[in-house]
Amino acid sequence: MLKAVLSASPTHAMSCFELPMSLCKRIQSALTRFWWDGNDNKRNMCWTSWSKLSKPKKLGGLGFRDIHLFNKALLAKQSWRVLTKPDCLLSRVLRGKYCHKASFLTVKATTACSHGWRGILHGRDILAPNVGKAIGDGNSTKVWKESWIKGDSLFCPIGPAKEDELDLYVSDLLARGTNEWNRQKVYDLLPSYVNMILCMRPSHLGAEDKYVWPLNTSGTYSTNRVFLWKIVQDALPLGMALQRRGILTHPVTCARCGEPESADHLFLHCRFTKRVWSNLPTRPIDLQPTATFATSLEAAPTLVCLPPTGVSVHVFAWEAQPAKPNGASNIRRYSGHTSTETTTLYTDAAWRAQDRTAGCGWIFYTPRPGEARQGVSKESFVASPLMAEALAVGEALLHAKALHLSNICLKSDNQVLIKALNSKQHPVEIYGINLDIENLSSSFSSITFSYVPRSLNLAADALAKSALYLLPG
Template identity: 20%
Template structure:
């Protein structure tokens, strides 16, 4: 022990003060051994270590008594407020922003006993309905009912036990994604050296922190999904990797071939598509449909985890997710208000030297594939080429839009032009293309789009209203009537000629109106 401490001093270049050191022994340690250790280290023995940074150093079997201080903290706060006359609106604010936040720090590390949680709930319910410190009044409704969502006409306060699970699940998410490598390595070496967290089992003499995190295993298992990269690190039958919110595991019969197979065994030799022969032979109809929904990235990357219940694929506690959505909604509303007066209503030609590509997707209910289409026009607004194709597998709308953009970027790659403007009517796709990388399957496709865009001198991705993107939508719809891939060069297909002419007429009218408004506007006189 002395050698370890000496090495520690050499590394951090600080001296350990043994006068402040104390040691706690197990009840099984003999008295003479205790005396020898204290004499060798020059430290003193204590019976109870107490708290460190507000956290109990040792948590015994009587956990309710260990965490009783949380109840006392909340009770003291409520009693201080109860001596005054407080309006109901202010009571709501005090309960949500002060009383319910007291246990947050400890909830992120420990599973608070239900006994303590129930007693805190009773104290807050008494404060809400009562007066004189919560001693009077009739409890017209249970606290659990008051914690339902606001849309049902109640307070919308958070349920402490569920929030406790969410906070611990966030720690589990950090362990799964190796956010803190040192802590992850220590926990894995101690508690699950040969398996991952989702399959870890309780072990003897585990700490209460680990036992608390392990309580969230089922919750995390329901939301965690494997994002497929090269597929080499994901077992086909032992890891949740299918995009199903309720069950991410394979439900096919347990063939011996699937037991140790990794997902890369289901991908074709060129690594660009799923091997339909192997998949249809080993998997049932449900699994086949879900597998085809998993996008295969164009560039090699390792497998990773994402949270299927969030658009960005990153785990958030309920309150964090709520605040994030509110902020995003406010930002979107502000942008819409700012741009509503100048929003483009008709298709416009790109600047000189640029090529404009409109992309869109067509999805039909009951079909197991999607249609993608793109239309290319030059800086004079003249049609150059178009492409229509089918992509197998059911897709969410945002993933389908991202696939249409990836198809277009791949198609025009290597052409003589180097400046492209891509227009789409998917705001989600445009925002994701310019945002920080996420973890979801949608972000896998968007990352491919970013990589493809690096091969061009200039690439702009813009959002346009659906009315100005109708030509691309017609081309995407045509994929269902074509037997396969279809391309048109120089001459536009018959089914979009009328649309192109109509856009050209509207564009001319729009330019004329703009010119007239500029002449008659007194600000220009």
């Protein structure tokens, strides 16, 4: 009741207005009294403070919402929408009324502005210290006034800057025509940040810069992540849960194997699910009959990703994309007119951490027997294995375009990259590369991106390693 009903009741108001602290305390008091008081109309003692109850469960609390903090988070979400979707109706109305002389990130509240606008500016002030820019063409990002350099997070370079350089844009550091870094300018202007900047990859095809929230891998500001929590709390409408609550009178079984439908069965023990888990590039998780989803989730941070896949995210975060046990998962299709011949394109990359160098390899297989083409490249200033894999895909598609191929089925053994290409939620470090890949994709009559296990990608893997260790440069 506290989480699903009482806390949710003021959510709409909290997403639009900054509630006075006194009102937040009154709402919180009502929640506290509901928790501690019984049905005898007597006020009982509060044995634990609300601040402890509102802590996450892993910190010893019960995970209730702190009303004041939740109000701030919701206002920040509205501000994020105004910032990142300037063409939406809300953003156009508010910017048109209040942002005549300054940008949304710098405009000040006036004495005559509405209470709703004050709330959005309050959310803006929470966002501002952590908002950064992912570099596309660099035309809208100021070198000295915005956070754009990629280190552990995004940050703004520290000066002092010369007076005539204060209004430089990142595009002024790029070579005209190629959008590669002008290394001499970078060395002259920002010598302390040279390695970090050169490891960033702007868009070569003119993608726009984008505001990002670097505290989230996808770069998008979000206030919730509830699916895993629902599984652990048995809060999904599955057969056994519905029967236990008296909603169903007969048992519901798994559609694939006929066993009773529970969260532990669907996400761990079903034979179909086990095949999916077995394809992950990690050491095996515990799939014994006594294992529960909750215990597996707790053990997930200790799973070691097997090299050299470049996977660096929490393995249970992949639940949003349906996977197929044969490895052909996360497929996205671009299509115009179609022809009968489809070329299968395998790509891979090998990355060396010591000098941040990568080798890229790709192979084309056409339906004609015995016909195959391949290519390799070597790249310097590559920040991560994920970036190396993205560069391999981009180079392979450029080669495919030069060969005038029409229908492409691209396969990679990097599931993070394939998910990014299929979801349009690009990780910050490969933002420019992925948008170039999307741009190139429109050059083909049809194209699909799919994941394959490394065991099915050995030829491209061998090419990538040979490029890394044998090519000069």
